[in-house]
Amino acid sequence: MTINIKLTVLFMVFSFSMLLSACSSHPEQATLVDIDTSNLLYDDAFPTHSNFSIETEKQIYALDDVMQKFVSSRLLHEEDPYKRARLLLKKLFHRSPEDLRYQNGANLTAxxxxxxNTANCLSLTILAYTLAKKANLKIEFQEVLIPEYWVRDGNYNxxxxxxxxxxxGNLKTTNTIVWGNKETVIDFDPYNVKxxxxxxxISKSRVTAMFYNNKGAQALVRSEYDxxxxxxxxxxxxxPNxxxxxxxxxLLYKTVGLKGYGEQAYFASVNFNYKNYNAWNNLAILMxxxxxxxxxxxxxxxIHxxxxxNPYYHALLGEEAYYNGDYKVAIEHYKKAKSMTDKEHEFYFGLAKSFYKLGNYKxxxxYLLKAKRYANFKDIEDKYQHKLNLLSRL
Structure with a gap:
């Protein structure tokens, strides 16, 4: 099954029999049926959902005293906003000997x-936004339009x-300051090609929605449905869109047996984004x-x-083949992905673990050495080195 963790967000799609006419013999030309999304929230199916304390937007972006001291002592002394932005970037990544560590599932508040000292790309973005705003910097959220990219978590992709x-720019001036080509992007991405x-x-509201969606995705994977x-x-x-x-x-509706609601939610999903191929895929699964x-x-x-x-699609096929024990097939898919994007450490790691399963340690x-070469975060590099150390003992 495939879930969608957008910005580190989760996502899946289903169908509903009364809407079959929405899918013609050529899905790319389909006329989608409008869905009344106001009727798609079924609270009664999840009786304890209101008992949970969901982080408010204020809590997601809040600073504590330590964070405010960090900004005042390390950033605000720099008057030039461009230099202050660069200083924030430097300080953010070098606050401790360990530095920030990338963890895909770390959906955290600022x-x-x-x-x-751990974050996924969304959590770090929230942290950087919070610190930058306190440092009187004017910032914009950006969504990077990468191809579909999957990570396996148990039975889910x-x-x-x-x-x-x-x-x-600088919040303390009335005008936005633009530094020509000297824009400062604060990015926490373990995959350089992105x-x-x-x-x-995108808006702050959209980022907040992504945060909630990520948290919901994690709960769904853990079977905590309410x-x-x-x-x-x-x-x-x-x-809402x-x-x-x-x-x-x-996906949640389908999992708890509400397939009719599930299908309508899937159609709502593709209505809001017709190129949501993952939604189409899950709709096909339901059908x-x-x-x-x-x-x-x-x-x-x-969708195929x-x-x-998309090289990441071929990597997904490789991951599925590996998960099912078809290691030779996995190698074919990982090699195809590598031929399309040759600096993605995950593709080399896929090849390394597949050849390991076939007993070809050389x-x-x-490929582990290749994976380590293209890993651009120390903790990921260390992971590969650890595997190399184990392999050398065989």
Whole structure:
């Protein structure tokens, strides 16, 4: 199954029999049926969801005394906003001997990320925004338009996205300050290739919705369904047209047996983003489970064609093959991904672990060295070195 962790957000999609006409024989030309999303929140199915304490927006972006002291003592003495932005970037990544560590599932508030020294891209973006604002810097949120990218978590594939912030001026002046080509982007990305993709400006409200969606996704993976619903509902209330959360809500509904609601949520998801191929995919899964094989086949064909130019899709196929024990097939897919993007450490690691399973330790070591070479965070590099050390003992 595939979940969508957008900016480190979770997401899936289903279908509803009364809306079958929405899927023509050519999904790319389908006329989607409007969904009344106001009727798609089914509180009664999750009776304890209101018992959970969901972080408020204020709590997500709050600073404590230690953080305020960090800003006042290390940043505010610099009058030039461009230099202050660069100083923030430097201080943010070098606050301790360990530095910040990347952890995909670390969906944290600004305070938690600051003190735990761990973050995913969304959590660091929230932290950087909070500190930058306190440092009187004017900033913008950016969503990086990367191809679909998946990370496995148990029985789920998590579809991830990416965000960062751009410093554009000084809050203490009436005019935005632009430094020509000297823009400062604060980015926490363990995958360098993502930085070359186009970007869209997004609102703080959208980032908050992403935070709630991430938290809901994690709860869903842990089978904490009422908590997942509470977070998905919070995300929808924050940004009603955020496509990934509707897909995740659809998956939640399907998981608890509410397939009709699930399908409607999936259609809501693709209505808000027609190119949400993950939503289409999960819709096809639901149709297959309901023996609607021809409709599912048409959708599978549509999304497969759309994804063939995405190296991360080939890596996903490799990961699925590896997970199912088809190591030779996994190698074929990882090599295809590598041929399209040759500096992604995850592809080399996929090859290394597949060759290891086949008993070819020499090739496994070769690709582990490649993975280590392209890993651009010390903790990821250390992980590969540890595996190399173990491999050398065989």
């Amino acid at each position: 305070q938690q990320a600051f003190h735990q 998590l579809l991830t996205g990416h965000v960062n912030i751009k410093v554009v 930085k070359h993709f186009p970007k869209n400006l 908590l997942a619903y509470a977070y998905f509902k919070a995300s929808i209330e924050q940004e 955020f496509s990934p959360v509707w897909g995740n809500l659809g 297959s489970e309901q023996n609607r094989h021809e409709e599912a086949k048409q959708i599978y064909s549509f 064609k759309a994804r063939m130019k 090739k496994s070591e070769f």
